[in-house]
Amino acid sequence: MERSTIMPRILIIDDQDPIRRVLREILENEKYLVDDAANGSSALEMVKEQEYDVILCDIKMPDMDGIEVLEQVKAMCDTPVIMITGHATVDNAVEAILKGAFHYIQKPPDLNNLLTTVRNAMDKSKLITENKALKKAVSKQNEMVGTSAPMMEVREMIEKVAPTGARVLITGENGTGKELVAKQLHELSPRRYGPFIEVNCAAIPAELIESQLFGHEKGSFTSAIKQKKGDFELANGGTLFLDEIGDMSLAAQAKVLRALQENKIVRVGGEKEIPVDVRIIAATNKDLKKMIEENAFREDLYHRLSVIVIHVPPLRERKDDIPLLVNSFIENISQSMGKAIPKFTDEAMEEMKQYQWTGNIRELHNIVERLVILCGSTITKDDVIHFGNPLK
Secondary structure, three states: OOOOOOOOEEEEEOOOHHHHHHHHHHHHHOOOEEEEEOOHHHHHHHHHHOOOOEEEEEOOOOOOOHHHHHHHHHHHOOOOEEEEEOHHHHHHHHHHHHOOOOEEEEOOOOHHHHHHHHHHHHHHHHHHHHHHHHHHHHHHHOOOOOOOHHHHHHHHHHHHHHHHOOOEEEEOOOOOOHHHHHHHHHHOOOOOOOOEEEEEOOOOOHHHHHHHHHEEOOOOOOOOOOOEEOHHHHOOOOEEEEEOHHHOOHHHHHHHHHHHHHOEEOOEOOOOOEEOOOEEEEEEOOOHHHHHHOOOOOHHHHHHHOOEEEEOOOHHHOHHHHHHHHHHHHHHHHHHHOOOOOEEOHHHHHHHHHOOOOOHHHHHHHHHHHHHHHOOOEEOHHHHHHHHOOOO
16 A cells, blocks of 8 residues: 555545546646545545545535544544535534644635645645655664574563663673664653653763753853753653763762652752653663672662663674674665675675674674675675674
């Protein structure tokens, strides 16, 4: 069920044959593909079989009125619906808009108003399609690749934990894909329509981390020339991902702990408590329990963060996933460069599986990119040995 890639397709739903005929002639003259239905039941069957760019639907029809048709269409798809109304049913048209209709036109239809409304609905339809494609591309980019036993355990944990709202601590070496786990937890949670805000605690100087997380008031320090919201506020209703939490200063840890306890924050230089509704996911490549013993990490914060712990295995413990990862990287990299997708020989793939991959997936991605750039249509074992040069 796909929209036409050549000409936009419109469905007209009206029990009056003259109205359908007039609308069809107008729209076909504008080079639209047009289908029509004389009642709601037939129209709904057509919507199940064919995806439309815009639907025009009469409000007052026997058996099933336009409002009911609208509700069922909205339950099936996100196609913009323009209601057709007589003067006596304008109130119903307003009700339809409140229930999700794009707009309404009155009978008899004014040509300019009809075409303008249809074009505006087409623009919305195009935007919906582009957003779907973008979300699909982003989702694919964030896809976790692998069918090995360790990765299946990670997936199972994500599926169990994501819907609960529990705080999660993700552990694992650098380059194992901890950020992808965090994004999957967000995308599979009830908060998926809210923001996903990522903070790399290791990349922000200690003197700025509090301002980054909690925001600041104007004049609270020399460079604070205006008020600024922090990441806790920006993530409200969504997820805040604290990456490399082990690099956070003890002072910032104390404030994060308070925010988790009270679900409130105070901006730097401010006094007002601001309520926040945020799910916290943290990640680290460090041994936090050892840091606790060394008084470098707060034990009470650790217990707040680690309601659930998900460990992401290093690549050397999931070597069966290397062919899947390589093929995924090759396809994405080649497409981004506009190149034909090269083929790895079996010997080349086996050579890739022999290395220890101390840089994990990040290192694997870099080497695959290097091979795609430097090698031809077939990547051999010698290519891997010569150009790969990973740390054994």
